[in-house]
Amino acid sequence: MDFELPDEHRMIRDSVREFCEAEIEPIAQKIEEDHRFPAEIFEQLGDLEMMGVPVAEEYGGLGGDQLMYALVTEEIGRVSGSIGLSYAAHVSLASKPLETFGTSEQKERWLRPLAEGRHLGAWALTEPGSGSDASDMDTMATREGDGWVLNGTKQFITNASEAGSILVKAVTDPDAGYDGISTFIVSPDDDGFDVSHVWDKMGLKASPTCELQLDDCWLPEDRLLGEPGDGWDQTKKTLDGGRISIAALSVGLAQGAFEAARSYAGEREQFGQRISSFDAIRDKLVGMHRKVERARLLTHRSAWLYDQGEDVTRESSLAKLDASEAAREVAEDAVQVLGGYGYTEDFAPQRFYRDAKLMEIGEGTSEIQHLIIGRELGL
Numbered sequence: 361m362d363f364e365l366p367d368e369h370r371m372i373r374d375s376v377r378e379f380c381e382a383e384i385e386p387i388a389q390k391i392e393e394d395h396r397f398p399a400e401i402f403e404q405l406g407d408l409e410m411m412g413v414p415v416a417e418e419y420g421g422l423g424g425d426q427l428m429y430a431l432v433t434e435e436i437g438r439v440s441g442s443i444g445l446s447y448a449a450h451v452s453l454a455s456k457p458l459e460t461f462g463t464s465e466q467k468e469r470w471l472r473p474l475a476e477g478r479h480l481g482a483w484a485l486t487e488p489g490s491g492s493d494a495s496d497m498d499t500m501a502t503r504e505g506d507g508w509v510l511n512g513t514k515q516f517i518t519n520a521s522e523a524g525s526i527l528v529k530a531v532t533d534p535d536a537g538y539d540g541i542s543t544f545i546v547s548p549d550d551d552g553f554d555v556s557h558v559w560d561k562m563g564l565k566a567s568p569t570c571e572l573q574l575d576d577c578w579l580p581e582d583r584l585l586g587e588p589g590d591g592w593d594q595t596k597k598t599l600d601g602g603r604i605s606i607a608a609l610s611v612g613l614a615q616g617a618f619e620a621a622r623s624y625a626g627e628r629e630q631f632g633q634r635i636s637s638f639d640a641i642r643d644k645l646v647g648m649h650r651k652v653e654r655a656r657l658l659t660h661r662s663a664w665l666y667d668q669g670e671d672v673t674r675e676s677s678l679a680k681l682d683a684s685e686a687a688r689e690v691a692e693d694a695v696q697v698l699g700g701y702g703y704t705e706d707f708a709p710q711r712f713y714r715d716a717k718l719m720e721i722g723e724g725t726s727e728i729q730h731l732i733i734g735r736e737l738g739l
Contacts, residue, residue: 365431372413372424373431377438379408385439391566392442392711397522398566401443402450406477413451415459419467420475426601427663430608434656437612438619441715442566444612445722448605449518450474454481457527457543457598461586470525470545479524484514484546484572485595495538495592499574501530508532508584510544510552510577516722520570521555523548528574529595532588541591545583552577563714600672602723603680607659610683610719614652614690617712621645621694624701641697648690655683674736681729684719691716 365373384401391398405411413429415421422428429451437444458471473479490496499512510530520526526546533540546553557571586594622645625636635641662675694709695702702709720726 365427369428369431372428373435375408376410376432376435379404380435380439384436384443388440388443389705389708389711391440392563393565393705395560395565397446397568398443399522402446402477402480405447409477411447411450411477412455412475415451415455415471415475419459420472421455421459425663426604426666427660430604430659430663433605433608434612434615434659437609438616439612440566441609441613441712441718442564444609445564445715445718446480446519446522446567448602448609449483450481452602452605453483453598454519454523454525454527456601457483457585457594458545460597461543461590461594463582465582466545466585473524480519480522482517482519482523482526483598484517484520484526484528486514486516488513488515488571490515495541497529497531497541499528499530500534501532501542501544504578507578507580508544510546510574510579512574513556514572514574516559517570517572518567520572521558521568526572527585528572529591530574532591536589538592539589541595542588543585543591543594544579545585546574546577546579550577550579562717563711564718596673599723600676601666603676603729604659604662604666604672606719606723607655607662607676607679607683610680610687610716611652611656611659613687613712613716613719614648614655614683617687617691617694617709617716618645618648618652620708620712621648621697624698624707635697644693644697648693651686651690655679655686658682674733677724677729677732677736680719680724681726681733684716685726687716687719688713 409422412421413424413432417423433448436447455474474481501508501510528544528546531540532542552575554573555570556573559569625641628635658679662672662679665675666672691713695713701707
């Protein structure tokens with residue numbers, strides 16, 4: 361088994377790291393304080409051809425694979441959880457379903473601007489009352505003439521206030537259960553679509569999290585993605601890749617927190633010596649490093665299996681579960697290593713700590729990952 365990254369992957373990773381350190385890291389704390397979505401960063405990522413890493417070149421993407429995309433997501437998360445989250449939602453949730461399930465016309469009209477970085481994308485599944493039971497859906501789509509009318513509310517939707525297109529899940533057949541859910545491509549310019557609220561959050565403050573209202577929102581027939589009733593199968597396949605991206609983002613957060621703690625411990629002196637020489641601090645840093653490396657290996661393995669065309673439901677859930685918990689634990693330890701300074705906004709660990717918590721909630725809570733893994737194990 362070869363654990364070395366291919367040369368092309370390493371080149372992409374290094375170029376993205378250089379960009380992140382030069383352009384994102386200097387503003388990472390400021391955009392959080394201002395609750396500002398940094399549109400200019402996403403424009404630059406588009407110029408670098410990073411907004412469609414795993415999308416085919418035919419439709420404006422880079423033509424990379426899931427492992428390359430995971431590497432890019434990790435590097436962004438290493439300096440900014442907010443930018444990393446909006447990036448991951450754009451690629452995994454908004455772009456890949458269009459490539460996987462869309463017609464050639466839909467790909468040209470809706471996927472190309474996403475992959476080329478001209479638009480940001482969003483994906484609307486969760487509703488106010490659904491929580492972890494994402495299939496418990498009240499948003500309805502009913503046929504009208506040569507199109508569909510959507511009515512309902514979507515909650516906690518990343519990027520929606522900045523998006524050029526949103527993939528919306530809605531019930532088209534209330535009596536069909538999972539087989540009655542469909543996916544629609546919605547434009548923010550459509551009549552009846554409204555971003556009704558943008559949430560203030562504990563962390564990830566520069567990534568907009570929104571509530572959407574659909575009030576008699578009429579869509580032509582060509583806005584249906586796939587066939588009526590395909591929505592739930594599309595969702596499950598999308599989340600296999602989405603969990604890998606959240607695992608990669610979590611690894612990035614953990615790596616950033618670890619590096620901040622290691623750097624501080626190597627410079628800070630107490631009792632006449634660097635604190636990294638104290639057993640308690642050294643052992644904590646070693647434990648942090650171990651968690652990062654373990655999470656990275658699980659993430660890269662699941663991405664590699666995805667690229668081989670394997671079923672990665674178990675592997676992606678395992679990577680997401682482990683990496684998200686590692687991110688929170690490593691960030692918490694980083695705050696502890698810095699002591700009082702770690703609790704201030706002058707140092708990055710507090711930001712990683714707040715950002716990491718969502719990784720255990722979004723795209724399936726840790727509890728749901730346990731359920732999925734247990735089911736895959738036949739338990």
